[in-house]
Amino acid sequence: MELSRTMKRTGAAALLLGALLPAACAPPTGAARPGAAPGPAATREEQFVDSLLSQMTLEEKAGQLNMSPGRWSNTGPAAPVGGEDQIRRGEIGSFLGVWGAQVTHDLQRIAVEQSRLHIPLLFSFDVIHGYRTIFPVPLAEASSWDPELAGRAARVAAVEAAAGGVQWTFAPMVDIARDPRWGRIVEGSGEDPFLGSALAAARVRGFQGTDLADSLTVAATLKHFAAYGAVEAGRDYNTVDMSERRLRDVYLPPFHAGVCVGAESVMPSFNEISGVPSHANHHLITDILRNEWGFDGVVVSDYTGIMELLHHGIAADSAEAARLALHAGVDVDMVSRIYLDFLPELVRQGRVPQSELDDAVRRVLRMKYDLGLFQDPYRYSSVAREQALELTPEHRAVARRMADESMVLLRNQGATLPLDRGSVHTLAVIGPLADDQPSSLGSWAGAGRPEDAVTVLAGLRKAVAPGTTVLYEKGVPDVLSTDSSGFAAAVAAAQKADAVVLVVGETAAMTGEATSRATIDLPGVQLQLAKAVIATGKPVVTVLMNGRPLTVDWLAEHSPALLESWFLGVETGNAVADVLFGQVNPSGKLPVTFPRVTGQIPIYYAHKNTGRPPQADQHYTSKYLDVPWTPLYPFGYGLSYTTFSYGAPRLSSATIGPDDTLRVAVDVTNTGQRAGTEVVQLYLRDLVGSVTRPVEQLRGFQRVELQPGQTKTVTFSLDRNDLAFYGLDMKRVAEPGWFTVSTGGSSADVKSVNFQLTTPDGQAVAVPEGCEGRS
Numbered sequence: 180m181e182l183s184r185t186m187k188r189t190g191a192a193a194l195l196l197g198a199l200l201p202a203a204c205a206p207p208t209g210a211a212r213p214g215a216a217p218g219p220a221a222t223r224e225e226q227f228v229d230s231l232l233s234q235m236t237l238e239e240k241a242g243q244l245n246m247s248p249g250r251w252s253n254t255g256p257a258a259p260v261g262g263e264d265q266i267r268r269g270e271i272g273s274f275l276g277v278w279g280a281q282v283t284h285d286l287q288r289i290a291v292e293q294s295r296l297h298i299p300l301l302f303s304f305d306v307i308h309g310y311r312t313i314f315p316v317p318l319a320e321a322s323s324w325d326p327e328l329a330g331r332a333a334r335v336a337a338v339e340a341a342a343g344g345v346q347w348t349f350a351p352m353v354d355i356a357r358d359p360r361w362g363r364i365v366e367g368s369g370e371d372p373f374l375g376s377a378l379a380a381a382r383v384r385g386f387q388g389t390d391l392a393d394s395l396t397v398a399a400t401l402k403h404f405a406a407y408g409a410v411e412a413g414r415d416y417n418t419v420d421m422s423e424r425r426l427r428d429v430y431l432p433p434f435h436a437g438v439c440v441g442a443e444s445v446m447p448s449f450n451e452i453s454g455v456p457s458h459a460n461h462h463l464i465t466d467i468l469r470n471e472w473g474f475d476g477v478v479v480s481d482y483t484g485i486m487e488l489l490h491h492g493i494a495a496d497s498a499e500a501a502r503l504a505l506h507a508g509v510d511v512d513m514v515s516r517i518y519l520d521f522l523p524e525l526v527r528q529g530r531v532p533q534s535e536l537d538d539a540v541r542r543v544l545r546m547k548y549d550l551g552l553f554q555d556p557y558r559y560s561s562v563a564r565e566q567a568l569e570l571t572p573e574h575r576a577v578a579r580r581m582a583d584e585s586m587v588l589l590r591n592q593g594a595t596l597p598l599d600r601g602s603v604h605t606l607a608v609i610g611p612l613a614d615d616q617p618s619s620l621g622s623w624a625g626a627g628r629p630e631d632a633v634t635v636l637a638g639l640r641k642a643v644a645p646g647t648t649v650l651y652e653k654g655v656p657d658v659l660s661t662d663s664s665g666f667a668a669a670v671a672a673a674q675k676a677d678a679v680v681l682v683v684g685e686t687a688a689m690t691g692e693a694t695s696r697a698t699i700d701l702p703g704v705q706l707q708l709a710k711a712v713i714a715t716g717k718p719v720v721t722v723l724m725n726g727r728p729l730t731v732d733w734l735a736e737h738s739p740a741l742l743e744s745w746f747l748g749v750e751t752g753n754a755v756a757d758v759l760f761g762q763v764n765p766s767g768k769l770p771v772t773f774p775r776v777t778g779q780i781p782i783y784y785a786h787k788n789t790g791r792p793p794q795a796d797q798h799y800t801s802k803y804l805d806v807p808w809t810p811l812y813p814f815g816y817g818l819s820y821t822t823f824s825y826g827a828p829r830l831s832s833a834t835i836g837p838d839d840t841l842r843v844a845v846d847v848t849n850t851g852q853r854a855g856t857e858v859v860q861l862y863l864r865d866l867v868g869s870v871t872r873p874v875e876q877l878r879g880f881q882r883v884e885l886q887p888g889q890t891k892t893v894t895f896s897l898d899r900n901d902l903a904f905y906g907l908d909m910k911r912v913a914e915p916g917w918f919t920v921s922t923g924g925s926s927a928d929v930k931s932v933n934f935q936l937t938t939p940d941g942q943a944v945a946v947p948e949g950c951e952g953r954s
């Protein structure tokens with residue numbers, strides 16, 4: 180298993196500041212994490228931090244916990260809002276959204292040279308799907324089911340961000356989301372904790388590398404802790420109320436996976452759970468995160484999250500909000516100023532124990548130490564590196580590969596795709612998103628620039644054969660417009676063409692924070708546009724751009740081909756062209772269920788069976804009068820230009836004991852004419868438990884490349900960790916009895932076999948929350 184962050188802490192050393200700090204504070208070299216075997220390096224780090232702490236006033240301590248806002252900018256380095264004098268007075272420990280090598284360097288100089296204790300600043304930024312080179316949105320990357328590649332994307336983002344002075348990103352967002360009305364579903368990995376955990380771990384590793392003090396890595400933040408994806412009615416910031424069992428079985432595993440691989444920080448969520456807002460949730464932050472999981476990093480509030488305790492109605496005033504948040508375990512106050520303004524006095528009054536303040540400050544100082552900032556506070560702000568990394572071909576190549584893998588082919592009637600480049604003499608490109616650069620970049624584009632994005636139109640223009648005419652019509656002025664006066668021109672273009680690419684969906688601005696939608700249909704009159712264009716009878720390929728599942732049942736039945744492209748980032752058009760012309764055979768699979776209609780939400784594959792599972796001919800069963808109970812597209816679904824067939828899963832044994840590993844083998848054959856990559860999926864069902872269990876749970880997946888006619892045997896291993904859940908008494912256990920193991924190419928297309936878990940005394944075996952088998 181991975182080393183935890185505790186054990187990973189390596190060589191932060193202080194030299195530069197050693198000259199500035201009193202001798203007793205001279206930061207040492209070669210630290211290791213406290214909490215690991217306390218080696219000399221860990222001790223040196225603790226000594227350094229303690230020594231520094233002992234010199235700090237209460238105001239300086241509160242300053243370390245204060246994160247000041249920057250001015251958001253997508254066009255150049257952002258200037259800080261907070262005054263330089265505040266830095267000199269030691270009132271700012273970190274900045275949010277201040278980036279760019281020069282500006283961070285200049286501010287750092289003020290902190291290091293002009294503040295009393297010379298403590299360096301932290302610069303944080305939301306590097307969500309790329310910094311300068313913008314990658315597909317996280318939900319798209321999740322569609323690749325390729326954590327290794329998603330980790331590389333995070334690595335590229337870290338290298339670029341670090342050169343721009345950023346040392347701390349607020350990613351990965353690891354919220355499980357089963358409600359596509361919630362706009363933030365775009366930021367995560369979809370509905371499943373197993374896939375989500377794999378991606379969480381890979382992204383943390385990608386951002387942080389193996390040495391946080393390396394100037395090419397940044398500290399990662401797992402957010403939003405917790406259950407933010409479960410807001411009622413999909414309305415952002417809304418209430419959450421759920422059982423601790425569901426919380427632990429479904430919503431917490433990706434956080435735990437990220438903690439297990441050493442994530443440096445965690446951000447609480449805006450929502451409450453069962454009456455307790457996360458920013459005041461001692462049980463969540465201190466009992467579970469710190470005490471159960473051993474997390475010893477920084478907990479950073481979300482934007483004004485501490486202040487919002489007043490709106491939640493659990494703090495009567497700001498001082499009480501500060502007290503509650505600090506006590507819960509929130510170390511850093513993002514932009515509320517509440518810690519800065521109230522903590523010193525609260526400590527003087529004895530309302531906040533000095534030890535709580537000191538512990539929080541210690542964690543912030545340790546993070547600065549781990550990042551190597553006491554050794555060289557300017558290591559991240561490199562104008563030369565920043566310039567050298569200005570959209571490099573190497574980074575764009577990673578973005579293109581990621582984009583190639585992120586698309587999901589939903590329908591391909593009569594092999595409409597791939598288009599034959601040689602016989603498409605006229606191509607019509609239609610739709611309000613076909614040439615939309617900001618939307619191509621996606622919902623959270625860091626320091627990316629829209630002008631760098633290759634749109635679908637631009638990509639196709641480059642990719643067509645010489646001499647091919649590309650006609651372009653928007654059809655509607657924008658996605659929300661109800662103006663259909665452009666339909667006629669769009670239809671005329673389609674009629675002239677040998678093939679049509681229709682690009683419809685949402686703009687990037689319609690997804691992300693505060694972008695909940697009550698219906699998730701194609702907005703505006705885009706569906707009517709699609710109907711008019713498809714009525715021409717031409718081979719129409721509908722390319723969806725969107726950050727959430729949409730209800731596209733009509734297109735699913737009538738568009739000859741339907742490709743989910745999400746928002747693919749800077750390489751959008753090149754990647755779409757790769758797939759449309761068959762340079763790349765699509766391999767993505769949905770990380771989230773597509774409902775037929777909004778009223779089916781929440782709909783997800785790992786549901787419970789109920790006492791009355793749906794049966795079409797039985798009235799009193801769990802279903803709807805007006806629509807089928809099944810989804811439009813299930814979790815794990817995605818087509819290829821080739822076809823795959825599966826054998827039945829074979830087991831190494833029909834019975835296993837609690838310490839055994841079960842091996843599952845399945846033969847997968849490419850039965851088509853092209854090479855292709857299949858995401859082979861393994862699901863598990865515990866048939867009888869002390870509490871009800873989902874009908875299926877993902878417990879393994881592998882991307883397998885197969886030549887035409889080739890068969891490969893794919894093997895998976897299952898152990899008691901894979902069988903475990905929170906049982907009747909809320910202990911994590913594996914219970915003896917029968918399980919069904921299923922393998923296939925989607926959650927709704929599997930072959931199954933049963934096996935049995937036996938235990939010596941016939942009782943459940945404890946499977947404590949450890950890092951093993953969690954990611």
Ligand code: NOJ
Nearest residue numbers: 275305349402481482692
């Ligand atoms: C609010 C968002 O909820 C969070 O995800 C983000 O990191 C902060 N703003 C900072 O931008």
